[in-house]
Amino acid sequence: MATAGLKLDDNKSLPFTPNSVKLSAIMTQRIPDNIVRPLNALTFDVEDYFQVAAFDAAIDRNSWDRLPLRVEKNTLLLLELLARHQVKATFYILGWIAEKVPGLVREIAECGHEVACHGYGHKLVYHQSPQEFRDETRRSKRILEELIQAPVSSYRAASYSITRESLWALEILAEEGFTTDSSIFPIRHDRYGLKGGPRQPHLVRLPSGRQLLEFPISTIRALGVYLPVSGGGYFRLYPYRLSRYLARRINAGGQPFVFYLHPWELDPEQPRIENVGPLTRFRHYNNLRRCHARLNRLLCDFSFSTVSESIRADYPDLDRLPVHCYGEYRLASA
Numbered sequence: 001m002a003t004a005g006l007k008l009d010d011n012k013s014l015p016f017t018p019n020s021v022k023l024s025a026i027m028t029q030r031i032p033d034n035i036v037r038p039l040n041a042l043t044f045d046v047e048d049y050f051q052v053a054a055f056d057a058a059i060d061r062n063s064w065d066r067l068p069l070r071v072e073k074n075t076l077l078l079l080e081l082l083a084r085h086q087v088k089a090t091f092y093i094l095g096w097i098a099e100k101v102p103g104l105v106r107e108i109a110e111c112g113h114e115v116a117c118h119g120y121g122h123k124l125v126y127h128q129s130p131q132e133f134r135d136e137t138r139r140s141k142r143i144l145e146e147l148i149q150a151p152v153s154s155y156r157a158a159s160y161s162i163t164r165e166s167l168w169a170l171e172i173l174a175e176e177g178f179t180t181d182s183s184i185f186p187i188r189h190d191r192y193g194l195k196g197g198p199r200q201p202h203l204v205r206l207p208s209g210r211q212l213l214e215f216p217i218s219t220i221r222a223l224g225v226y227l228p229v230s231g232g233g234y235f236r237l238y239p240y241r242l243s244r245y246l247a248r249r250i251n252a253g254g255q256p257f258v259f260y261l262h263p264w265e266l267d268p269e270q271p272r273i274e275n276v277g278p279l280t281r282f283r284h285y286n287n288l289r290r291c292h293a294r295l296n297r298l299l300c301d302f303s304f305s306t307v308s309e310s311i312r313a314d315y316p317d318l319d320r321l322p323v324h325c326y327g328e329y330r331l332a333s334a
């Protein structure tokens with residue numbers, strides 16, 4: 001197994017694309033078994049298979065209403081798995097989905113999970129004006145709060161689309177009443193990423209003086225690059241033992257990691273979308289069949305809870321979190 005090849009043509013920042021590398025080249029550190037185990041953040045982005053950003057050009061938004069919804073069935077499957085493991089998670093839910101299946105949002109909340117906001121219509125933040133972003137975020141937050149009759153204070157952007165070009169969105173999130181964000185992916189990628197950004201949870205000091213707690217998508221340095229250790233397509237791409245090794249390395253350093261999946265990643269029977277390129281097809285459909293069993297193993301191997309609980313447990317004194325300024329930026333509408 002040590003010679004198992006790993007194809008990593010999923011990320012343009014990796015130097016070995018698209019060739020294979022041996023796992024033994026990455027898995028070089030011995031991690032002791034008796035490490036203190038931080039409480040990691042388990043998250044799900046609740047959208048359906050036809051709403052992913054990679055299908056934007058292939059699927060007209062106006063056709064969403066006519067496509068068969070599978071998100072409810074897939075999310076209920078997730079809730080069942082989480083109940084079996086007695087673990088809570090944060091669900092970043094699209095306002096569009098909440099309107100279609102309001103009972104699902106209530107069910108998620110009634111199971112004790114954290115309901116959080118994934119925007120309304122899965123538009124990339126850097127494709128919106130600040131005013132559009134504010135309007136759609138506010139609309140989604142209001143829909144979710146009315147359904148669960150409780151405040152929604154945690155946010156994640158569609159496809160992690162808070163990048164250098166859209167840092168202004170953080171200020172709007174704080175103004176709209178969000179206290180926590182998990183939208184920044186500190187890597188280089190063709191659709192998202194803020195290369196060089198802090199990799200651990202931190203407080204963002206905004207130009208207005210407000211603060212926002214950022215839990216960036218987890219990465220770790222290996223082979224001279226930052227590898228995502230975070231879920232989604234990477235979790236389906238990597239052999240499970242590589243995902244576990246990388247995540248354990250983060251925990252061995254005393255830090256929690258954030259893990260994410262989408263309900264459609266547990267659904268190998270979803271309708272296939274035509275008219276997409278081979279890379280998009282690979283990223284979306286690779287190893288869907290293995291995902292449920294892998295998630296089951298991950299839930300056995302690590303401690304998880306919601307983003308809020310993970311922060312509370314691992315950083316009881318928020319004042320001791322590192323503070324980061326992303327540099328001065330102006331609202332484009334100012």
Ligand SMILES: [Zn+2]
Nearest residue numbers: 045047158159
């Ligand atoms: Zn999403």
